[in-house]
Amino acid sequence: MNPVNPVDPAPTGAGGTGGTGAYAPKPGAAPLPRMIAAQAVLETKMLLRNGEQLLLTVVIPTLLLVLFSTVDIVDTGAGEAVDFLAPGVLALAVMSTAFTGQAIATGFERRYGVLKRLAASPLPRWALMTAKTLSVLVTEVLQITLLTVIAFALGWSPQGSPFAVLLLLVLGTAAFSGLGLLMAGTLRAEATLAAANLVFLLLLVGGGVVVPLENFPAGAQGVLGLLPVSALSEGLRDVLQDGAGLPWTQVAILTAWAVAGLAAAGRFFRWE
Amino acid sequence: MRSEPVVQVQALVKRYGTKTAVDGLDLVARQGVTAVLGPNGAGKTTTVETCEGYRRPDSGTVRVLGLDPVRESAALRPRVGVMLQSGGVYSGARADEMLRHTARLHAHPLDVDALIERLGLGSCGRTTYRRLSGGQQQRLALAMAVVGRPELVFLDEPTAGLDPQARRATWDLVRDLRADGVSVILTTHHMDEAEQLADDVAIIDAGRVVAQGSPEELCRGGAENTLRFSGRPGLDVVSLLKALPPDFRADEPAPGSYRVVGEVDPHLLATVTSWCAQHGVLPDRISVERHTLEDVFLELTGKELRS
Ligand SMILES: Nc1ncnc2c1ncn2[C@@H]1O[C@H](COP(=O)(O)OP(=O)(O)OP(=O)(O)O)[C@@H](O)[C@H]1O
Ligand SMILES: [Mg+2]
Numbered sequence: 001m002n003p004v005n006p007v008d009p010a011p012t013g014a015g016g017t018g019g020t021g022a023y024a025p026k027p028g029a030a031p032l033p034r035m036i037a038a039q040a041v042l043e044t045k046m047l048l049r050n051g052e053q054l055l056l057t058v059v060i061p062t063l064l065l066v067l068f069s070t071v072d073i074v075d076t077g078a079g080e081a082v083d084f085l086a087p088g089v090l091a092l093a094v095m096s097t098a099f100t101g102q103a104i105a106t107g108f109e110r111r112y113g114v115l116k117r118l119a120a121s122p123l124p125r126w127a128l129m130t131a132k133t134l135s136v137l138v139t140e141v142l143q144i145t146l147l148t149v150i151a152f153a154l155g156w157s158p159q160g161s162p163f164a165v166l167l168l169l170v171l172g173t174a175a176f177s178g179l180g181l182l183m184a185g186t187l188r189a190e191a192t193l194a195a196a197n198l199v200f201l202l203l204l205v206g207g208g209v210v211v212p213l214e215n216f217p218a219g220a221q222g223v224l225g226l227l228p229v230s231a232l233s234e235g236l237r238d239v240l241q242d243g244a245g246l247p248w249t250q251v252a253i254l255t256a257w258a259v260a261g262l263a264a265a266g267r268f269f270r271w272e
Numbered sequence: 273m274r275s276e277p278v279v280q281v282q283a284l285v286k287r288y289g290t291k292t293a294v295d296g297l298d299l300v301a302r303q304g305v306t307a308v309l310g311p312n313g314a315g316k317t318t319t320v321e322t323c324e325g326y327r328r329p330d331s332g333t334v335r336v337l338g339l340d341p342v343r344e345s346a347a348l349r350p351r352v353g354v355m356l357q358s359g360g361v362y363s364g365a366r367a368d369e370m371l372r373h374t375a376r377l378h379a380h381p382l383d384v385d386a387l388i389e390r391l392g393l394g395s396c397g398r399t400t401y402r403r404l405s406g407g408q409q410q411r412l413a414l415a416m417a418v419v420g421r422p423e424l425v426f427l428d429e430p431t432a433g434l435d436p437q438a439r440r441a442t443w444d445l446v447r448d449l450r451a452d453g454v455s456v457i458l459t460t461h462h463m464d465e466a467e468q469l470a471d472d473v474a475i476i477d478a479g480r481v482v483a484q485g486s487p488e489e490l491c492r493g494g495a496e497n498t499l500r501f502s503g504r505p506g507l508d509v510v511s512l513l514k515a516l517p518p519d520f521r522a523d524e525p526a527p528g529s530y531r532v533v534g535e536v537d538p539h540l541l542a543t544v545t546s547w548c549a550q551h552g553v554l555p556d557r558i559s560v561e562r563h564t565l566e567d568v569f570l571e572l573t574g575k576e577l578r579s
Contacts (some may be wrong), residue, residue: 028350028379112360113360
């Protein structure tokens, strides 16, 4: 209790039917770890309960992986198709959760006053953002586990260092979260919904996910290579397909997006 | 007897672009229940949300439980419960789930099951928020405002759109909160609600407080009452007026319906009935009406519709 202005707990007059003390003030915030954990669990539940979100984060990446590995639709270069596709689909999974899913969900939370109401609760804003990040990470772990199992079933033989893969995934998550939150915190919810889906589709096609960047005109390749999803899928491919060490160019591109995106989101995000 | 103010607003000004929503508003709320009344667009929500720390005043000062709601928000938030005018819940969350979650953010929450029971939220079952009825959504928001055992709750139109039973349940809860020492600031359009619940009423119009006091004080404003009776149309009102003491007014606002306004007392009632007897009129309805808060409200804020 804050001592600045102690409130006299005695009822001030007639009119009440109760006065049993059940509602007597006893305010206080829960411990931070408990608040963050509760918030992260709720956010994850909301995400997993949402059918459209699941379509985006689970069904589409899984279908793409299975379909393109088993049917020869695009030329994926030399070697097993699944060795080319798995890194791209992992990048897509990260984008679908950290960017598309998070942007749409947060956009509607803002629109329906959820963020506003939470801002009046004892949960600090940074703790809400931490919880959102945790929920994104939990979802990604589920996605990556599922996709990895499927890829192995399709004959995937990954190379390289798990540490490099992890670093790329984390940087990709940071970059996509920044961009997703920037969109959710500045556009109207409907605009976010449309734009996030459009961007998802465009990057799916043009971001080196299932179509190799080499299939694009030389002039376009340089620009497309700078996109966060291309950097993530190319980086993952360098490691997982070719067994390279840390792909510094892609790490640098993702770091730049992460810093710019998160800074812009922090600066321009509007809670109402 | 009434202690330190729980909310103190001084010369608050809040603009949205060029539109001045709150225009030099002064409001003091003490322990107990304070009702904020006012027509649509009067600035109720803006005022309340400034107290909740959502808006920074353009000028003026706001203190809630002695704290600055923006600068000292971290200290204030756990002590205050908030019910927004609408929304505030994940569209995919169930009522009990959201209430339990809100409880988890507090150190000593109320018993969630008892609260669900009390506000009739048990019947919501597995229905998610977006499919709850408007009244169920309102009750959930109310439950979320009180579950953390706050010292002070802000309720923005807590009974808007509720059926009579739910409205009673909300009133009973507000009374119990008050009896247990929780202060309540609520906005409402229902005069009877303010009369029933509030220790203090503030009437806001065009961003200013135009009257503040207990419901009794406000209604006493004029000691005048109204006596109404019905008889055959076209009675001689001038003759009636002559029979009355000075300072009384009499008219026939609708054919066959008569009105006498002044300090109506038993003698006046006798005067009117004997005038009726003299004129062979049998009033088929006769009533004396105290001024209600609604009369005061309409007098102060005008009868025309607001934009
Ligand atoms: N976010 C906003 N942007 C611009 N104008 C606003 C905003 N919020 C409120 N207003 C304007 O400020 C004025 C006061 O609005 P407010 O919501 O405080 O009224 P209110 O008394 O709560 O009304 P109601 O009874 O309809 O809820 C209105 O004219 C409204 O149009
Ligand atoms: Mg309002």
